[in-house]
Amino acid sequence: MHETLNAHGDRARPTDGGHGMDIASQRADELDLMAIARIEALVAGALGDRDVLALDVGCGHGGQAARMAKFGAKVLAIDVGDCAEKVAVAMRRQGVGAAAWAFRRMGIEQVGTLGVRADVIVCQRMIHYLRHAHAREALRALRSAAAQRCTLYLSASGMQTELVDGYAGQGARVDERFATLRVDRSLKHGIAQPVCLYREDELAALVRGAGWTVETVFRSAFGNVKLVASLG
Numbered sequence: 462m463h464e465t466l467n468a469h470g471d472r473a474r475p476t477d478g479g480h481g482m483d484i485a486s487q488r489a490d491e492l493d494l495m496a497i498a499r500i501e502a503l504v505a506g507a508l509g510d511r512d513v514l515a516l517d518v519g520c521g522h523g524g525q526a527a528r529m530a531k532f533g534a535k536v537l538a539i540d541v542g543d544c545a546e547k548v549a550v551a552m553r554r555q556g557v558g559a560a561a562w563a564f565r566r567m568g569i570e571q572v573g574t575l576g577v578r579a580d581v582i583v584c585q586r587m588i589h590y591l592r593h594a595h596a597r598e599a600l601r602a603l604r605s606a607a608a609q610r611c612t613l614y615l616s617a618s619g620m621q622t623e624l625v626d627g628y629a630g631q632g633a634r635v636d637e638r639f640a641t642l643r644v645d646r647s648l649k650h651g652i653a654q655p656v657c658l659y660r661e662d663e664l665a666a667l668v669r670g671a672g673w674t675v676e677t678v679f680r681s682a683f684g685n686v687k688l689v690a691s692l693g
């Protein structure tokens with residue numbers, strides 16, 4: 462029998478390059494559902510004739526990208542890994558046609574070069590792979606890809622999770638925190654890369670420092686930090 466990763470019963474689905482497990486292809490969490498609700502509201506009329514554009518940054522296997530497309534957004538899925546085929550599979554499973562989505566292989570840092578104005582940006586379980594200063598730059602790059610009334614749905618692995626057991630970054634200030642996990646945690650969660658784990662106030666301060674207005678911050682049952690922000 463396979464070990465589950467958490468109380469949700471998620472299974473090991475490794476992403477490229479030691480960047481953790483893909484969760485979005487297994488279930489929609491509370492933050493994903495908030496993004497879907499926003500898309501539904503926008504599709505229902507607020508934007509008139511214009512398409513609703515959603516970005517899924519660090520999309521992994523494309524589970525949330527496909528859900529957002531299913532609910533009527535045009536979706537641009539972005540990942541530094543070679544995820545094109547997996548995203549295509551997720552789209553097919555949701556019955557989404559080819560005209561409704563695209564995948565671009567690129568790092569979050571390059572998002573500003575896309576020349577798009579997104580109404581919804583989802584970035585789940587990815588930002589902790591960047592050093593704190595780089596994460597701030599990346600979140601600024603997201604601003605330059607955002608429409609004026611864009612909403613950002615962001616999450617990071619948390620300091621109040623089991624990932625922190627034996628984590629070398631435990632005693633470090635957040636702007637200096639960047640370390641690998643203890644071997645057993647690293648193997649279980651497929652996280653081979655160094656990470657900057659966050660407390661709720663630290664992620665909120667990071668996002669504010671990049672020019673976003675933080676609307677909501679909360680923790681998942683696992684202890685990861687989830688956040689909603691706008692350009693307020």
Ligand SMILES: C[S@@+](CC[C@H](N)C(=O)[O-])C[C@H]1O[C@@H](n2cnc3c(N)ncnc32)[C@H](O)[C@@H]1O
Binds near residue numbers: 518521541
């Ligand atoms: C743990 S997975 C999360 C996948 C999906 N968003 C989810 O919530 O299940 C992290 C993803 O972030 C991607 N990633 C890591 N660093 C990145 C970067 N600098 N820019 C874009 N994607 C990145 C990885 O390739 C991986 O697919």
